Amino acid sequence: MRRSAAPSQVQGKSFKKTRFIPPGRSNADVSKEITKMSPDPNLFQGAEQSQNDPGVCSSNPCPSEGIPREVGDGTRVDPLPPVHSASKEITESKAQEEEASSLLKYFSVVWCKASKKKHKKWEGDAILIVRGRSFTLKDLEGKDIGRGIGYKFKDLENVEEGQTLIIGGKEIEILGTISSDDFNSGKCFQHGSGSPAVPSSQAARKCFSNPFKSVCQSTQGQGNRWNDCRPRHNPCTPNALVMPRPDENHQWMFNRHCSPIVDVVIDPHLVHHLRPHQKDGIIFLYECVMGMRAVGKCGAILADEMGLGKTLQCISLIWTLQCQGPYGGKPVIKKTLIVTPGSLVNNWRKEFQKWLGSERIKIFTVDQDHKVEEFINATFHSVLIISYEMLLRSLDQIKIIPFGLLICDEGHRLKNSSIKTTAALSSLSCEKRVILTGTPVQNDLQEFFALVDFVNPGILGSLSSYRKIYEEPIIMSREPSSSKEERELGERRATELTRLTGRFILRRTQEVINKYLPPKIENVVFCRPGALQIELYRKLLRSQSVRFCLQGLLENSAHLICIGALKKLCNHPCLLFSSVKGKEFSSSCEENEERNLCQGLLSVFPAGYNPLQFSEKESGKLQVLVKLLAVIHELRPTEKVILVSNYRQTLNVLEEVCKRHGYACARLDGQTPVSQRQQIVDSFNSKYSTDFIFLLSSKAGGVGLNLIGGSHLILYDIDWNPATDIQAMSRVWRDGQKHPVHIYRLLTTGTIEEKIYQRQISKQGLSGAVVDLTRSSEHIQFSVEELKNLFTLHESSHCVTHDLLDCECTGEKGHTGELSADPITTVHSTCL
Ligand SMILES: Nc1ncnc2c1ncn2[C@@H]1O[C@H](COP(=O)(O)OP(=O)(O)OP(=O)(O)O)[C@@H](O)[C@H]1O
Ligand SMILES: [Mg+2]
Structure with missing residues (x-):
């Protein structure tokens, strides 16, 4: 053309x-x-x-x-x-x-x-x-x-x-x-918003257009005020943690009254507890929210891995900014808003109390009985903690409170700018915004944009310019068919994007706290399916629905229904029985599909089968679980177990097993009232607790919880997304844990569970930490080839994963159990 x-x-x-x-x-x-x-x-x-x-x-x-x-x-x-x-x-x-x-x-x-x-x-x-x-x-x-x-x-x-x-x-x-460098990196498209904290010509002009005394003049002319404004804590003690002083440009911008510069020093009471990475994290947060890292931008994303103490770092920041400031010692903020998942509202309160006691700072948590109005009327509260759900309900009141700092815990949920929560939070006028997340955020470039744009609006330009300047060249460069020129441009743009955003995103891995934690031993336990499970599994794979899926004849969610049924079956056949029974007379389209799938399955169950009186022998995994619990109970009577499943019905089965064996247990799932969650967690963590088992729904309560009362964590089923499982595992292996931690992942040999596990390993291997917690199977696309692999039962292999690994071991190394009658086929810890 x-x-x-x-x-x-x-x-x-x-x-x-x-x-x-x-x-x-x-x-x-x-x-x-x-x-x-x-x-x-x-x-x-x-x-x-x-x-x-x-x-x-x-x-x-x-x-x-x-x-x-x-x-x-x-x-x-x-x-x-x-x-x-x-x-x-x-x-x-x-x-x-x-x-x-x-x-x-x-x-x-x-x-x-x-x-x-x-x-x-x-x-x-x-x-x-x-x-x-x-x-x-x-x-x-x-x-x-x-x-x-x-x-x-x-x-x-x-x-x-x-x-x-x-x-x-x-x-x-x-x-x-x-320069070609500026073009290739995309810098030339930036409107000055993303530039480092050096005054842009525009910013400088703005500053000079409103003349005021220089920093030098201000300190000379105000000798007495200088003497009056002393740091709150002594910056000269050997362990003092002193925040960086604002540079001249910052002073031009923000010290309009020419107040004397005062050192901002973190309360020694807190510093005493802080790990080195937390001290660095506090300096990072301080610099970000003070606008010292990017002109006119006061946001930060703290993406430290789970358990690194993001809460303590934020508490230190809040406490510091509410009491101190670099200009004349005047506090930088008055009020802070913390938005967090419902299950963590009280955890935040506890953490404040743990690190600052109850006198220093007044915390207000919103729940059914404590409304936002109370916070507005009782002015002595300076921190408002509220769940995302409550925030939406009370947005009008929240909007009128002049919050100086906004913290969004588990903030990866804001990755979609069109959802209500993001829109609601974006509508708040507060400029100093911090997102906390243990889940990395770089996997999807548009989600990444949403998070970055939330904390530092406009720093990457508009969404459409971001797409053109960064997303499209980067994605194009990753296409196998891309030209050398496209690859180079994509790499340069990616590097520039990382440079631009790296100034206000911080991520450290668990390695930084390994040395403070007891050892962690991970076991993958491959359990052979029971006879009834195998028979039902075969029948399901022969069903019309599965056959149509494999021929690509069924659309939409049909394959997900098949996958769901297979996963239920792996947990226990009684779960499949209940769901088939429940759908016998349903007329909904999806349930029709499920009914087709399950047609003829009921005849495989023994006559008069009662799902409530299930037998443990019917599920390989359940048999293993029962043995495992018995061993832990007997050999480690003072240690406790967290038992995790993604499904509430499975938790019901597990709860029934606990009852049958006389194990006292606590339970937290999606239906547990938010107001009771912290209490349940605290009581389990207490050394006086008589509970042996904590039943946890990983999706409902996985994020952010501290369950250090238990030192054995059993993942009863597996999720497509490794991050969900990692989240659950991180509940026990964290600061405060006294015992060595044992993680057991139960998988049914030869079935879909092994396939999901293999996918998890390769996904982790491929993308390292770049995973997304909220991505579930609904978003996973399968080719017919992949479906064929998923819908195959490997009956002759003792452990398909082991076969695939080409491991030369004969089965003795790190393995226990016999292949014959024992439901445990293989226990791998060293081969994987
Ligand atoms: N310096 C410290 N010394 C002792 N305990 C600490 C320290 N820092 C944090 N902790 C404790 O470690 C536990 C985990 O901290 P926290 O809940 O803040 O982790 P997190 O980074 O928010 O993890 P997640 O992403 O899972 O929410 C808490 O019980 C906290 O009190
Ligand atoms: Mg947390």
Whole structure:
């Protein structure tokens, strides 16, 4: 496709006219000329010749001559110039051609529509890319707003700063040259918002436009005030944790009253407890929310792995900012809003109490009996802790409270900017925003944008510009078919994105606290399915639904229903029985599908089967679990067990097993009232607790909880997403744990559970920590090939995972159990 200049330019000659003065620009160079850039006719001729009639030079190669045309991106382009056949014009030396093709320049420009009006207004900033004989004009959102090819190399080569050109129907003024480095990294598209904490010319101008005394003057002229404003804690003691002082630029921006600079020192009472990584984390948070890391941006994402004490780091920050500040010692904030999942509201209160006692700071937690109005009326509370759900309900009241700091715990839920919670929180005027998450955030570039844009609105530009400048080149560079140029551009953009956001995102891994924690031993226990399970499994795989899935005949969620049924069966056949029975008379479409799937299954169950009186022998995993619990109970009578499942019905079965064996247990799942959750956790963690087992629904209560009362954690079923399981495991292996921690993951041999596990391992291996907690099987796409693999029962293998590992061990190393009657096929800890 070709682009050309305006109809008036078709003669291919530049003409001169008086340059107009753009608004706000100096008129010193009024006498400069406007150059009309015209495509090189020779080039069109060659091109058209080859398109239209090989060997014959067309005298009118362009059918649409004279009529402006719309091209790909909707840009209106002008008609092509008439081309005259002149063979001598076609001949351009090879050297010149090569020279032309190597030309690549970038310019920052302003543009407006070309017109002869005397007083024009520039319509916007843009980037002009000159490549060989062509140009592209992009707006600062990265969108193409003009393109043209076939220009004279000489014209394009000589483009320089200060020049005014007409190309592609637009009048542009070249403001400056952009280095290829700045273009490739995408820096040239940033509007100054993402620049480091050095005053941009704009920021500086703003500052100077409102003159006030310099920092030097302020300290000289206010000797007495300086003496009065002493740091709250002594910054000179050997262990003092002193926050960085604001630099001159920060002072220009924020110290308008020229108050003396005072050291901000973390309360020694807290410093005494802080781990080194937490001290670094507090400095990081302080710098971010004070706007010391990016001009005009006060947000941070603390993405430390689970259990690293993000809560304590935030408490230290809040306590510091509420009592101190760098300018005259004036506190930076008055009130803080903490939004957290319902199950953690009271955990936050406890943590405040643990680290600061109950006198220093007054905390208000919102629940059914304690409404936001109370917080508004009783002014002595300075911290409001509220669940995400309650926040939505009380948004109108929350909006009128002038919070100085907003903390969103488990904030990965804000990754979708269109959900209500994100919209509600974004509507708060508070600028200092912190997201806490143990789940990494880089896996999806759009979700990443939502989180970054929430804490530092606008730092990456608009979503559409972000897509053009970062997302599209990065994704394109990862396509196997990408060119070298695309790969390089994608890498540069990715590096720039990391650099831009790295200033306010911090992630440390659990390695930093390993040395403070007792050892952790992880076991994957492969359990052979029971006879009834195998028979039902075979029947399910032969069902019409599974067959149709494999032939690609069923759409939507059909395969998920099959997967769900297989997973239930792995946990216990009675779960499958109950769900088939429950759906016998249902008329919903999905349940119809499930009924089709389960047709004929009931006949496999023994006559008069009662799911409430299930037998432990019917499930391989349950048999293993019962043995495991008995051993722990007998050998480690003082130690306790967390038993985790993703399903409430499975927890019901497990609770029944506990009853049968006389094990006292506590339970927390999605239906546990939020107000009771912390109490249940506290009572289990207490050394006086008589509970042996804590039944936990990983989806409902996994995040953020401290369950250090238990030191054995059994994952009864497996989730597609390794992060869900890692979240659950992190509940016990964290600060405060006294015993070595044992993790047991139960898997049914040869079944879908092994396949999910294999997928988990490869997913972790592939993307390291880049996983997403909330992504469930509903979002997983399966090819027919993958489904075939999922819907296969490997009856002859003792452990498919072990087979796949090509492990040379004979089964003795790290394995226990016999293959015959024992339900445990293999216990791996060393092979994996
Ligand atoms: N420096 C410390 N010394 C002793 N205990 C600590 C320290 N820091 C944190 N803890 C304790 O470690 C436990 C885990 O901390 P916290 O709940 O803040 O972790 P987290 O980083 O928020 O993890 P998650 O992502 O799972 O929510 C808490 O019981 C907390 O009191
Ligand atoms: Mg937490």
